[in-house]
Amino acid sequence: MSVHxxxxxxxxxxxxxxxxxxxxxxxxxxTIQAAQLGEIGWMGGWLDLWNAPAIxxxxxPMYWMTTNATYYCGLHHTAMPGLAxxxxxxxxxxxxxxxxxxxxxxxxxxxHEGGIEMALYATRYGHLPQxxxxxxRIVFDQSQEVTLMTxxxxxxxxxxxxxxxxxxxAHSAVGTVLNExxxxxxxxxxQNALGQ
Numbered sequence: 202m203s204v205h206x207x208x209x210x211x212x213x214x215x216x217x218x219x220x221x222x223x224x225x226x227x228x229x230x231x232t233i234q235a236a237q238l239g240e241i242g243w244m245g246g247w248l249d250l251w252n253a254p255a256i257x258x259x260x261x262p263m264y265w266m267t268t269n270a271t272y273y274c275g276l277h278h279t280a281m282p283g284l285a286x287x288x289x290x291x292x293x294x295x296x297x298x299x300x301x302x303x304x305x306x307x308x309x310x311x312x313h314e315g316g317i318e319m320a321l322y323a324t325r326y327g328h329l330p331q332x333x334x335x336x337x338r339i340v341f342d343q344s345q346e347v348t349l350m351t352x353x354x355x356x357x358x359x360x361x362x363x364x365x366x367x368x369x370x371a372h373s374a375v376g377t378v379l380n381e382x383x384x385x386x387x388x389x390x391x392q393n394a395l396g397q
Contacts, residue, residue, distance in 0.1 A: 202319055202339075203244045203255065205281050206237040209312055212285065212293060213237075216305045221298035225353060226305060229346065233309065236342060243335060283315015283364065303359045310350045311362045313343040318367050 213234035216222050222230070248255055285293075285308045296304050316339065323336035354361060 202316070202323070203241050203248075205284065205312075205316055205319065206241050206244075208284055208290075209237050209309065209316070210234050210241070212290070212305060212309060212312070215290075215293050216301060219294070219297055219301050221301060222305070223302050226302045229309075229349065229353075230305065233346065240335065240339065247332070281315060282318050282367075283312045285312060299357065303354065303357050306350045306354050306357075307359065307362045310347060310354070311364045313347050313350070314364045314366070317343050317347070 210233075213230040216226060216230040217234070245255060247253075289304075289308055293301070293304050293308060320336040320339040320343070324333050324340065327333040327336055351361065
């Protein structure tokens with residue numbers, strides 16, 4: 202998850218460095234950067250305490266998912282879900298104005314959908330209560346940001362990038378929100394799905 206967060210921080214930093222991003226997108230990028238840097242700190246501290254490597258071993262970035270990995274992320278330990286490609290990162294770095302806003306929102310929305318899948322797995326299979334608590338917070342925070350990004354994209358008359366929800370996410374209360382079309386996503390539906 203730390204590696205996944207690093208890309209989100211990098212994309213947020215790109216938006217903050219590029220000209221012409223809207224105030225709403227700049228505020229979102231600032232929030233994402235601050236939250237995920239803090240979470241990277243927590244995860245890095247735990248890894249240090251456990252004498253565990255900060256970078257996933259050669260076995261692959263998703264080797265830690267052993268039980269029901271395909272159900273939770275629809276994968277077989279090959280790649281982290283939701284990551285942007287290098288070509289997409291390069292396009293983001295070259296964008297400005299409305300194009301920057303839209304591309305950032307699209308990439309970060311899909312990135313969050315993948316992050317939520319991994320965090321849901323950790324809420325179910327994490328061994329330590331602190332890890333499960335952080336994963337739960339990630340699911341909640343990123344689900345709220347997904348709703349905001351969807352609303353902002355709707356304001357630009359742009360849609361989300363394709364993302365295939367895993368069976369676990371599709372059948373969860375959070376998945377109910379993420380599985381809706383971008384025109385139907387709203388803060389109310391997120392609150393209803395989370396039981397608030």
